[in-house]
């Protein structure tokens with residue numbers, strides 16, 4: 494997917510998907526008022542809209558490497574509670590060590606070309622008792638496996654999606670302890686995995 498081109502139509506085209514997928518994540522989250530949350534691969538800010546409209550608390554920083562996505566997020570956000578929007582990719586997060594109480598990666602892990610480096614970077618910016626929430630496509634569903642094979646040859650920016658056990662292994666190798674893992678089919682096509690982890 495080319496997010497530079499897709500940015501302006503992303504919210505309209507993916508509304509049903511983002512509502513259902515982010516709903517699956519947001520209903521699990523509990524953060525305290527002063528907690529610092531980092532959303533990696535925030536896109537046009539749909540997690541922020543959903544989280545804060547449901548009364549979610551915390552101070553949110555959101556990054557995405559695609560300038561066009563961040564510009565849309567900023568425009569949508571005018572007049573609402575401040576979110577610190579920044580252009581950055583997961584491979585080099587522009588934050589000091591142990592800054593965040595929680596890091597979220599929603600619907601973007603399948604684009605990370607170096608998942609090991611991405612996880613090391615997420616772990617670096619997480620506080621010792623911080624939580625990492627990963628929501629992504631799950632290759633255990635045959636529809637997602639088929640989509641993964643197709644996008645692997647057809648989409649330049651796509652990297653790959655993982656099975657539940659592959660994700661757990663990646664997290665384990667990156668010194669995360671997995672606290673919970675759930676999978677859910679949110680439509681006949683889309684099958685997701687939602688993982689909660691912390692520093693091992």
Ligand SMILES: C[S@@+](CC[C@H](N)C(=O)[O-])C[C@H]1O[C@@H](n2cnc3c(N)ncnc32)[C@H](O)[C@@H]1O
Pocket residue numbers: 496511515533534535536537538539540556557558559562581582583584598599600601604605606
């Ligand atoms: C499908 S969108 C998801 C956006 C948002 N999290 C949501 O759920 O609506 C995937 C996003 O991942 C971003 N992305 C791609 N590669 C990335 C990377 N290396 N680091 C961080 N984000 C990345 C894309 O620019 C895009 O905005």
